Amino acid sequence: MVLVARRKSTGDDGMQLQLGKYEIGRTLGEGNFGKVKYAKDIQTGHPFAVKILEKTRIKNLNFSDQIKREIATLKILKHPNVVRLHEVLASKTKIYMILEYVNGGELFDTIASKGKLSESDGRKLFQQLIDGVTYCHDKGVYHRDLKLENVLVDAKGSIKISDFGLSALPQHLRDDGLLHTTCGSPNYVAPEILSNRGYDGATSDTWSCGVILYVILTGYLPFDDRNLAVLYQKIFKGDVQMPKWLPSGAKNLIKRILDPNPKTRITMSDIKADEWFKQDYVPAIIGDEDEEDVLIDDEVLSIHEPTDSEKDPESPISINAFELIGMSSSLDLSGFFEKEDVSERKVRFTSTYSPRKLLEKIEDTVSQMGFGVQKKNGKLKVVQDHKARRKSCNLSVTAEVFEINPSLYVVELRKNNGECSEYRQLCDKVFKDFGVSRSQEHLAAKLLEAS
Structure with a gap:
């Protein structure tokens, strides 16, 4: 079923949205996918909060699974200290989660x-x-x-x-x-x-x-x-x-x-x-969990989730530290990042690969480009391979891996001498082979600096 929402005139209050038996009023807050508004059951006058989610935004950010998960979870939770989900409705463009209204804020x-x-x-x-x-x-x-x-x-x-x-x-x-x-x-x-x-x-x-x-x-x-x-x-x-x-x-x-x-x-x-x-503990009294079932429109669950074949093959396999930061709406990131070194003598990126795997992969990449490799003290030195007759001016680059925690590493590529243009070309090739984003590069600089 697809729900049709319509607006009606309310005199001095202006225009309000009527959604089935609910009258939608003022905005209570805003989230990543839409707004939370005050709602009232027209028949009973009972207050609710309605979470209005934009389907297009959910699809674009590939978050349909997260929304379905939240609905499936709230459907089975009926406790006085957990926000109750009463009903889920849908239109062609939006999802409406009718929730318990909590008027005291966060x-x-x-x-x-x-x-x-x-x-x-x-x-x-x-x-x-x-x-x-x-x-x-x-x-x-x-x-x-x-x-x-x-x-x-x-x-x-x-x-x-x-x-x-x-x-x-x-x-x-x-x-x-x-x-x-x-x-x-x-x-x-x-x-x-x-x-x-x-x-x-x-x-x-x-x-x-x-x-x-x-x-x-x-x-x-x-x-x-x-x-x-x-x-x-x-x-x-x-x-x-x-x-x-x-x-x-x-x-x-x-x-x-x-x-x-x-x-x-x-x-x-x-x-x-x-x-x-x-001390003074009074356990919560849980009522009849079968008192009502949550009504969910079939249209709600029809949001398309990209298949594996549709996802970017170069996207990182694991969630890294930068993505973890992005999940927090409360963390202040101002002043966290600094500009790149203009000389580009050092370039860094984060990875969850093991140090051995990282160095092996870098060695394969630079060897394919016609560079020679020297290994010493856990470091990898990229040098000009005279047999390949490259036109570089004695380019020399050192690759080193630093451990931030047992599952997160920073790779540093450091130019010792040679032309910047060829050094950057090498770095770009390494970045492409690892699927590295610019955010990983900036984050790595701060992680390494702090450690």
Whole structure:
């Protein structure tokens, strides 16, 4: 079924959109794919929030799978601390997600305006957060992007977990029983996600809850730096600075949650058994989960997802650090990048290939171009091959690999002497063979500088 939306005159209020039984009003917020607007059931007067998604934008950004995932996830979640999905409608150009209306805004705004919360108020919100996240895990749902911006607060001061666009379900687990997609927001992401070796969705969500608890009680992030490499180093170490005035019970719990080792990190059930957590704890009452089913238009699920044959064959196979930054709407990137060295004596790019594979691939590329190769101390030196009778003026380039973390490396190509034009030609060929983007080149410079 394709829904037809129509506008009607409302006198002094101007023009409003009527969508089936819903009257659409003011804009509540804007996202990557459209707007969130206030909606009202014409028959009952009950308020809702409608997430309006542009189909064209979803297709262009290849995010149809993410939207379908969010809808499928919200359909099975019915908990007082999770935003409810009531209905999904569609027109030829848009998708309309009718959601529970939460009128208190984001928890981020609450902290930004009030600063840190009191111990009792902070604990109450954290208890609700753990209740909601535990429920999701029991349903096989892992949020993977828990942060202050994705936790809403209603008029009664209760929290509602929202934005399940990056969530994972049991079918997303690989044969090893782990998740492997690198996603989340840098300040809240668990160290095992960054290591790119697979991770447990429940354990990584627990880490994010610990970051949220820290911010609620202190007013600032436990791990923060404008330089991504420095931020990663802080997360990997898990070295949290605890204010002296923070209650000892909260300190101990935060330390157990922000344990960089996922195998020894405290579990959700152990959090609920913690003495500090249990104070004044009132578990959430879950109603009848069969009370209503979510109505979804067939048209919603007809968004075309590009097949493997339609995707760019030169696109990176793995999600790299730069793409991780792009997932965060809250990270300030101003001043993060610097201009290229005008002399172009050093060019760098990031890769997830092993050092051995990187050097072997570079050797193959430059050999095909007619250059000779010398290896020494883990470095690869590209030199003029006189047998090939190249016209270069003694071009000499050194290739070296630096480790940022066990799964992310920076390759540096450094010109020792020779013509810039031929050196750049060599670099362009290497970049093409590796499928390197300009963003990877700029990011590598900052990562290497920081490390």
